[in-house]
Amino acid sequence: MNVGPAPAWRYYGWRIAATLAVTETVSWGILYYAFAVFLVPMQEETGWSLALLTGAYSLALLLSGIAAPVVGRLLDRHGPRVLMTAGSLLGVVCLVAWSRVEGVVGYYLAWAGIGIGMSLTLYEPAFATLTRWFDRDRGRAMLVVTIAAGFASTIFLPLSGLLLERFAWRDAVLILAATLAVLTVPLHALVLRRRPEDLGLMVDGERSGEDEPSARSRLSHPGMDLRRVLRDQTFWWLAGSFVIQSFAGVAVIVILIPYLTAQGDDPAFAAAAAGLIGAAQVFARILATMFGKYVSTVTLIAAVFALQAIALGVLIGWQERQGILLAVLMLGAGRGAVTLMRPQLIADFYGRTHFGAISGTLAGFLTLAGSLAPIGIGLAYGAIGSYTPLLWAMATMSLFAAVAMLLAGHRRRRTVLEAGHYADTVTS
Numbered sequence: 001m002n003v004g005p006a007p008a009w010r011y012y013g014w015r016i017a018a019t020l021a022v023t024e025t026v027s028w029g030i031l032y033y034a035f036a037v038f039l040v041p042m043q044e045e046t047g048w049s050l051a052l053l054t055g056a057y058s059l060a061l062l063l064s065g066i067a068a069p070v071v072g073r074l075l076d077r078h079g080p081r082v083l084m085t086a087g088s089l090l091g092v093v094c095l096v097a098w099s100r101v102e103g104v105v106g107y108y109l110a111w112a113g114i115g116i117g118m119s120l121t122l123y124e125p126a127f128a129t130l131t132r133w134f135d136r137d138r139g140r141a142m143l144v145v146t147i148a149a150g151f152a153s154t155i156f157l158p159l160s161g162l163l164l165e166r167f168a169w170r171d172a173v174l175i176l177a178a179t180l181a182v183l184t185v186p187l188h189a190l191v192l193r194r195r196p197e198d199l200g201l202m203v204d205g206e207r208s209g210e211d212e213p214s215a216r217s218r219l220s221h222p223g224m225d226l227r228r229v230l231r232d233q234t235f236w237w238l239a240g241s242f243v244i245q246s247f248a249g250v251a252v253i254v255i256l257i258p259y260l261t262a263q264g265d266d267p268a269f270a271a272a273a274a275g276l277i278g279a280a281q282v283f284a285r286i287l288a289t290m291f292g293k294y295v296s297t298v299t300l301i302a303a304v305f306a307l308q309a310i311a312l313g314v315l316i317g318w319q320e321r322q323g324i325l326l327a328v329l330m331l332g333a334g335r336g337a338v339t340l341m342r343p344q345l346i347a348d349f350y351g352r353t354h355f356g357a358i359s360g361t362l363a364g365f366l367t368l369a370g371s372l373a374p375i376g377i378g379l380a381y382g383a384i385g386s387y388t389p390l391l392w393a394m395a396t397m398s399l400f401a402a403v404a405m406l407l408a409g410h411r412r413r414r415t416v417l418e419a420g421h422y423a424d425t426v427t428s
Contacts, residue, residue: 011205012196013133017141019191020126021148023088023184027121028149029156030176031091031114037160041169048104056108058371060115065367067119072128072360073226076353079194080129087120088184095177099170121184123149124363127343128356132195135203135352139344143289146340150282203352224350226357234349234411235358239365241404242342245305246366248397249335250373251390252312253277256328259387263319273328280329281336288337297345298409301338305402308334312395316388349412 035057042053074083094113101107119125126145134141156176163172196203229235260270291300311330314323346359380390 012193012199012201013130013137013141013205015191016133016193017130017144019187020129020145023084023121023187024123024126024145024149025152025155026180026183027088027091027118028152029159030095030180031118032122033153034156034160034176037157037164038169038173041164045169052104056111059108060111060118061367062371063112063115064118064122065364065371067116068124068360068363068367069357070360071119071125072356072358072363075125075128075356075360079132079192080125081188081192081194083120084125084129084192085185085188087117087125088180088188090114091117091121092177092181092185095173095180099173099177121188123339123343124360125356128359129192131343131347131352131355133203137204138347139289139340142340142343143285146285146336147282150285150336154279224358225354226361229350229354229358230361234408237404237408237411238345238349239362241301241305241401241408242338242362243365243369244397244404245308245338245401247369247373247376248394248401249308249331250370251377252331252394254374254377255381255387255390256331259315259391260324262387265321265324269321273324276325276328277332277335280332281339284333284336285340287333288340296409297341297348298405298412301341301345302402302405302409304334304337304341305398305405309395309398309402312391312398316391 039050039053042048043050046053071083090113094110094117097106097110097113101110123146127142130138130141130145160172160176163175167175193199196205224232256273257270260273265273288300288304295303307330311327311334314330315327318324318327342362343355343359346362347355350358377390380393381387384390
């Protein structure tokens with residue numbers, strides 16, 4: 001008997017997507033973005049240097065990247081419910097610890113714990129969860145989550161500032177810890193599930209049954225495990241492309257405001273222009289989902305990387321404010337689109353069974369590249385003394401990333417064709 005697909009709104013996967021839209025927005029806003037708001041009051045109270053204060057945040061980001069491959073493998077084995085709930089609880093505990101610290105060691109330990117909490121709660125585990133529940137509708141599900149989370153800074157930066165106007169910074173952090181506890185821990189614990197098969201469903205909500213070859217076919221391919229993927233040259237072209245662009249993207253963000261002020265723009269305009277990156281990311285994710293129906297993900301990502309190079313050319317060559325705003329919007333659009341398309345590409349290439357381990361491993365590489373970018377760009381500026389050659393270098397890197405992505409797609413197509421030819425030969 002063919003039961004057929006359940007109505008879209010009744011499929012449990014959409015309940016999970018809605019839950020992650022809320023918890024990702026809150027987690028990104030509190031664990032990732034709010035830190036910047038508390039720098040000045042912390043420095044005023046403690047007397048610690050800015051480098052010492054921001055070093056703890058850098059440590060958190062680095063640890064989140066190092067932990068990502070391990071978290072990915074655990075997600076593949078055990079699902080998101082326990083891990084993401086534990087990550088939220090860890091984040092709450094460490095926020096409370098941050099609000100009470102008196103010494104440098106305690107401060108760094110608190111942020112080390114927050115970094116582990118990030119690895120357990122931010123995009124990588126969320127994308128791994130959605131990949132388990134969606135195939136045909138994966139792009140739409142990820143769009144729901146990333147559009148909501150795209151407003152995390154828009155919500156929580158002003159909210160954190162408002163709290164600072166009414167409370168001491170330590171009490172403001174405690175309020176954020178309570179917010180994280182209330183809006184993420186229960187949702188992760190009560191709603192998240194490992195996979196649709198545990199509820200008698202197949203991916204995208206089709207019921208299990210003997211007369212459902214189309215639904216079953218989408219799940220029949222187990223995908224490649226991490227060991228095979230790491231021996232696959234296509235993966236290294238893919239990883240190289242993303243790593244190059246990650247380094248370039250972070251480096252550009254680091255020097256964007258200093259570059260604009262050095263060119264004569266006032267700091268207020270430079271900050272406002274940089275702030276448009278967040279809004280552009282949300283709009284770009286909608287466009288990427290729309291065009292994804294007509295253009296391959298590889299081609300779309302390569303085009304986005306090339307667009308980043310063009311944006312930097314506009315930024316350098318068009319010094320009027322219209323040109324600066326156009327360049328910033330293009331840069332933001334590229335960042336937003338890649339965030340959405342990267343997990344889809346990994347799932348398309350390597351399947352959903354080992355998605356967490358593969359995506360987590362790649363995320364570790366990207367985090368390392370992002371961590372090195374501020375140091376590298378600072379050293380380069382110290383040696384050169386000008387931002388313009390550095391921006392041209394980042395534009396060149398973006399073009400290299402686009403080429404590497406196209407080569408990865410070419411190798412993937414050749415591998416698929418060879419596998420198909422081998423199968424035809426065996427069965428003939």
